[in-house]
Amino acid sequence: MNRIQQKLQEDKKLLSLYFTAGYPAINDTLSILTQLQDNGVDMVEIGLPFSDPLADGPTIQASSTAALNNGMTTTLLFEQLKDVRKTIHIPLILMGYFNPMLQYGVEQFCAKCQEIGIDGIIMPDLPLAEYETDYKAIFEKYGLINVFLITPQTSDDRIRQIDAASDGFIYMVSSASTTGNISGFGNTQSDYFKRIARMNLKNPQVVGFGIKDAQTFAAATEYQKGAIIGSAFIKHITENGAESVAEFIKKIR
Amino acid sequence: MTYQADDRGYYGDFGGAFIPEMLYPNVEELRSQYVQIMQEPSFQEEFKQLLKDYVGRPTPLYYAERFSKKYGTKIYLKREDLCHTGAHKVNNTIGQILMAKRLGKNRIIAETGAGQHGVATATVCALMGLECIVYMGAIDIERQAPNVARMKMLGATVRPAMSGSRTLKDATNEAIRDWINNPVDTHYIIGSVVGPHPYPDMVARFQSVISEETKKQLLEKEGRENPDYVVACVGGGSNAAGLYYHYLDEPEVGIIAVEAAGKGIDSGESAATSALGREGIIHGSKTLLMQTDDGQITEPYSISAGLDYPGVGPMHAHLFRSGRGEFISVTDQDAMTAGLELSKLEGIIPAIETSHALAIFETRKFKEDDVVVINLSGRGDKDLNTFIEYFDL
Numbered sequence: 060m061n062r063i064q065q066k067l068q069e070d071k072k073l074l075s076l077y078f079t080a081g082y083p084a085i086n087d088t089l090s091i092l093t094q095l096q097d098n099g100v101d102m103v104e105i106g107l108p109f110s111d112p113l114a115d116g117p118t119i120q121a122s123s124t125a126a127l128n129n130g131m132t133t134t135l136l137f138e139q140l141k142d143v144r145k146t147i148h149i150p151l152i153l154m155g156y157f158n159p160m161l162q163y164g165v166e167q168f169c170a171k172c173q174e175i176g177i178d179g180i181i182m183p184d185l186p187l188a189e190y191e192t193d194y195k196a197i198f199e200k201y202g203l204i205n206v207f208l209i210t211p212q213t214s215d216d217r218i219r220q221i222d223a224a225s226d227g228f229i230y231m232v233s234s235a236s237t238t239g240n241i242s243g244f245g246n247t248q249s250d251y252f253k254r255i256a257r258m259n260l261k262n263p264q265v266v267g268f269g270i271k272d273a274q275t276f277a278a279a280t281e282y283q284k285g286a287i288i289g290s291a292f293i294k295h296i297t298e299n300g301a302e303s304v305a306e307f308i309k310k311i312r
Numbered sequence: 313m314t315y316q317a318d319d320r321g322y323y324g325d326f327g328g329a330f331i332p333e334m335l336y337p338n339v340e341e342l343r344s345q346y347v348q349i350m351q352e353p354s355f356q357e358e359f360k361q362l363l364k365d366y367v368g369r370p371t372p373l374y375y376a377e378r379f380s381k382k383y384g385t386k387i388y389l390k391r392e393d394l395c396h397t398g399a400h401k402v403n404n405t406i407g408q409i410l411m412a413k414r415l416g417k418n419r420i421i422a423e424t425g426a427g428q429h430g431v432a433t434a435t436v437c438a439l440m441g442l443e444c445i446v447y448m449g450a451i452d453i454e455r456q457a458p459n460v461a462r463m464k465m466l467g468a469t470v471r472p473a474m475s476g477s478r479t480l481k482d483a484t485n486e487a488i489r490d491w492i493n494n495p496v497d498t499h500y501i502i503g504s505v506v507g508p509h510p511y512p513d514m515v516a517r518f519q520s521v522i523s524e525e526t527k528k529q530l531l532e533k534e535g536r537e538n539p540d541y542v543v544a545c546v547g548g549g550s551n552a553a554g555l556y557y558h559y560l561d562e563p564e565v566g567i568i569a570v571e572a573a574g575k576g577i578d579s580g581e582s583a584a585t586s587a588l589g590r591e592g593i594i595h596g597s598k599t600l601l602m603q604t605d606d607g608q609i610t611e612p613y614s615i616s617a618g619l620d621y622p623g624v625g626p627m628h629a630h631l632f633r634s635g636r637g638e639f640i641s642v643t644d645q646d647a648m649t650a651g652l653e654l655s656k657l658e659g660i661i662p663a664i665e666t667s668h669a670l671a672i673f674e675t676r677k678f679k680e681d682d683v684v685v686i687n688l689s690g691r692g693d694k695d696l697n698t699f700i701e702y703f704d705l
């Protein structure tokens with residue numbers, strides 16, 4: 060069983076963190092991962108920076124631009140992660156945009172992920188239909204879990220399709236927005252969280268976008284299995300430095 | 313064998329819809345309805361009426377006698393520069409605003425490079441009384457000031473794109489982000505045959521009026537519908553798609569696409585995507601684009617803001633790869649010279665984008681009795697400052 064699937068079976072709400080590889084400094088990747096693990100984070104999304112991140116708001120855009128300016132590339136990230144499984148045991152997911160993966164070669168990329176010990180992939184701009192016809196077999200060959208997104212606008216039919224195609228968890232985008240663009244959760248979100256919970260999907264759901272503190276984490280995990288924090292964490296390390304991870308996690312739980 | 317899009321929006325290997333799930337409902341709503349809406353008699357009637365009475369169509373097909381003489385072949389100019397707002401862009405915005413209304417949308421967003429598409433969008437929004445927000449790269453806002461003023465006069469809000477290179481590619485990113493954040497009431501009017509399916513096909517269909525008219529006009533003038541060549545500049549490729557459309561599957565018509573070489577293909581400052589690009593994903597479409605080995609999209613360069621885009625529409629990527637199209641690239645300098653030359657020989661000041669297409673005759677030779685139709689995609693008013701500085705006028 061994949062580390063993600065194992066983690067999802069634990070009887071607890073999961074806290075997952077996103078950060079952009081190569082930011083703030085090019086060599087912060089391992090140190091940030093270690094701190095996240097040491098502070099009880101359950102799962103990590105490592106962001107592979109892209110020049111044109113169209114689902115992201117200003118915070119993650121800026122971290123991606125900075126990471127690229129620092130010299131981050133797919134090859135370098137794989138290099139930095141080559142011994143990661145000697146020390147890091149929590150599930151690791153690579154998150155990015157499809158073009159860099161396509162240029163690296165989808166099969167080579169997946170093979171490298173398996174070699175390193177990456178457990179899953181989130182590529183927001185690789186849609187369900189394209190994935191199923193062209194890439195699913197490759198992801199599966201290398202034991203990678205592909206994570207799909209849903210939003211409050213996603214129809215029930217499509218959610219069922221995505222649930223059927225998923226084998227880990229479903230990434231629930233909390234509201235129709237780019238990352239880092241929501242100020243808090245209201246009734247719309249809690250109705251949405253409840254509606255999805257009532258669908259009895261086979262895959263657990265993890266909520267992302269707009270989670271920034273203990274309160275939003277609690278709201279997001281009332282009906283769902285876990286929550287992902289991205290922009291708020293990037294903001295925190297921008298302001299407090301890459302060594303200040305513990306301080307941030309303590310404010311969440 | 314056809315060079316049109318298939319029902320998944322693919323032209324050969326290129327096209328599709330590589331969009332984040334946040335955009336799926338919007339794009340799917342459009343995809344599932346656009347053909348049907350466009351084919352409704354009431355839609356066709358309204359579209360044609362506006363093209364006639366508001367845009368000023370049909371635009372003339374003009375035999376450029378002195379220009380032809382200079383280059384020893386028969387050159388016709390399809391006068392899209394005479395469209396209301398000064399370029400072909402308005403054919404598409406009229407079509408899309410009618411589409412938006414039928415989909416019940418009341419807020420319109422658009423991206424713009426040169427400002428021509430922004431002006432054409434602001435114009436139709438004024439016409440229909442809809443809110444209009446145009447994203448434009450901060451750098452383009454500086455170099456296309458008259459068009460920024462026009463958009464403002466037309467009641468549009470112009471929002472600067474401050475990310476990345478602050479040009480057309482980034483304005484497009486910002487427009488897509490806006491659409492993600494406003495999924496219900498907003499329609500995104502893309503300005504070229506780029507973006508996720510169904511945009512490339514939908515925009516090509518709206519622009520196809522160009523070749524529909526050309527066929528009739530050429531029959532009157534030459535006794536045949538098909539020229540030997542159709543020539544157009546390619547930024548994203550919408551004026552080219554419009555001129556090629558009804559000729560795509562007519563093998564005797566040669567298709568020539570002209571890209572911006574900037575300061576030269578090998579100068580590092582170029583926008584010649586077919587020569588410099590590789591297959592990848594940009595703005596939701598699988599196509600040819602300029603990128604690093606690592607898959608980061610790179611900055612193109614052209615003196616003309618409208619050709620300053622690192623990709624091309626999937627139709628053109630397919631025309632290139634299949635060999636159906638002949639691709640030529642033209643430098644800033646040759647384009648500027650050709651623009652000045654057409655002004656002197658024919659009394660027509662073309663846009664700098666268009667000037668690229670006019671510049672091919674110095675190197676690409678045609679037979680004396682060849683009939684060559686060039687899309688005169690826009691007029692040069694917006695480029696006067698660039699012409700003034702370049703030639704010290």
Ligand SMILES: Cc1ncc(COP(=O)(O)O)c(C=O)c1O
Nearest residue numbers: 428504547548549550551618690
């Ligand atoms: C006059 C003119 N021609 C051509 C273009 C390039 O666009 P496309 O390749 O979509 O026709 C532009 C874009 O702004 C333009 O203004």
